[in-house]
Amino acid sequence: MIRLFNVSKRFGGKLALKNISLDIEQGEFIFISGPSGAGKSTLLKILYLAENIFEGQVLIDGMNLSRISSSKLPVLRRRFGIVFQDFKLIPTRTVYENIALVLEAAGKKTSFIKKKVMQVLRSTGMEKKAKAFPLTLSGGEQQRVAVARAVVGEPSIILADEPTGSLDSTSARAILDFLIEYHKKGTTILIASHDLHLMKNTIQGKNIELNAGRIIRTDIML
Amino acid sequence: MIHFLKRAIADIRSNKFLNLITIITIALSILVISVFLLFFENAGRVIESWNQGGRAMIYLKEEFNADMLPQLKTKINSLGDIDKMVYISKAKALDTLKNSMASQTTFLKTLKENPLPDALEIKIRSYNNFQEVQTLAQNIKTIDIVDDIEYGQGWLGKFLKIFNLFKITGYAMCGFFFLMALFITANTVRLAFYSRMLEVEIMRLVGATETFIKAPFYIEGLIQGFLGGALGLGALLITYLMVSSGITQSLASYVYFDLRFLSVKMVMFIIFSSTFLGWFGCYLSLKQIFK
Secondary structure, three states: OEEEEEEEEEEOOEEEEEEEEEEEOOOOEEEEEOOOOOOHHHHHHHHOOOOOOOEEEEEEOOEEHHHOOOOOHHHHHOOEEEEOOOOOOOOOOOHHHHHHHHHHHOOOOHHHHHHHHHHHHHHOOOHHHOOOOHHHOOHHHHHHHHHHHHHOOOOOEEEEEOOOOOOOHHHHHHHHHHHHHHHHOOOEEEEEEOOHHHHHHHOOEEEEEEEOOEEEEEEEEO | OHHHHHHHHHHHHHOHHHHHHHHHHHHHHHHHHHHHHHHHHHHHHHHHHHOOOOEEEEEEOOOOOHHHHHHHHHHHHHHOOEEEEEEEOHHHHHHHHHHHHHHHHHHHHOOOOOOOOOEEEEEEOOOOOHHHHHHHHHHHHOOOOEEEEEOOOOHHHHHHHHHHHHHHHHHHHHHHHHHHHHHHHHHHHHHHHHHOHHHHHHHHHOOOOHHHHHHHHHHHHHHHHHHHHHHHHHHHHHHHHHHHHHHHHHHHOOOOOOOOOOOHHHHHHHHHHHHHHHHHHHHHHHHHHHO
16 A cells, blocks of 8 residues: 655755665554654655655555656545644634635535534544634644544545644543544554654554664564 | 635635735726726817817819719729718808808808818718828828818827827836736735745645635635726726816816716726736736746
8 A cells, every 4th residue: 555665865965764665554553663853754744745855666555656746646645634743733724624624625515524524523522612723722632633634534544743742641642542543444544753652552553663764673562 | 616715705804904905006006097098088089079080071173063073982982991971062061151150141242252162071980090091181182173181180180199199108107007016916915825835835735736725816816906996996986076077167168078987898898907917916926936
């Protein structure tokens, strides 16, 4: 489903990723760990083409990212639900509007959007905050909105970059439990985080450990 | 479409000041352009009335007789696009003169012979270009039996030359103000775009197409252009209603001057142009940003 062949990425002269080769199958739960600057975020950004200049090949569902046309890029990105490290919520739009944006961009009907958004708001416990603006919410609430936005389009892959980074342990646990629920439905999940301890206690899946842009270990977390 | 319209209106509301400045700039430019157009439309009508809608009087020589008329008419018709041709015999001309002078015709009775020439009054179909009228008149004058032709070649010709020069300057000014409004609109869109950079970036990352991202900006441009045009024309209409009767009255003793507001066709054209201006400014900006 996701295949990386010798993927390298440089920022100026500095190598952020070096010869990364990976095979990720549908429905896997992947935890990408490593210290800050290990290349975790860069790896995720390459997958959703926020970083589009890299060496090597990346295939997602048979689509070669090096050859993808700009018109196909939105279609590719709709396969992903992305949880950003800094939430990336639009401050001038309400919680409801932020989540609805994904479905509006996909051209869904208003009635469907309303039903679907309210559904994810209920499941994340944010139903009462639908009309609130992101900056009036706590960090944990903002992250829950970000997660709700990531799952509302029912993507086949969820990419989460430090989804628990700035949260207390209770909020972090709630976010992970929510992602675990989606994993049970067959969604592939890739989480990049430095918090190996929390992940090991919560997740069953594959851990890929990066350091200085290289894979130094791959193990299964039980 | 409704979604994009709602989005555009919401964006205008959130960027009220910037949008207001753009609308006012477009309105001022449209106002200046409309003032020129209003002047040209009215001046054109006045000139047309002075020129009697492209009328010319052909005076014929003494040796002319009524038998020559059909041949002469054919010849004149072959020289240009003549709408109407009326023969006025010297006798009829004298009668008309007597009727028009009413009680002051006593001296005309003393005339031993009719001093007026036979004449042909023609109406030229296309008379907007004075050069064309002049060329036609010169060609008519080359006909042997034609003594002279009167078509306002004196003062009207000179006036038209000045008027045309003024018209060219006016059009240049219109172009300048159009470009200025275009530049400001394009700049506003660019500023609005950069102020919403995070939003655009997020839209891209969640799979929005370029059309989805651009559409609200285009609608915003169209709304700005339309409102700017309507506001500019509104200001012109108010000014016109306030000053038109005063101008007409003060000029009434010198010339017949029927000041009218812009024709419906011209109003539609201005509204369309300003709306297009809003869209085009947006197009130029987005083309540059998305290249």
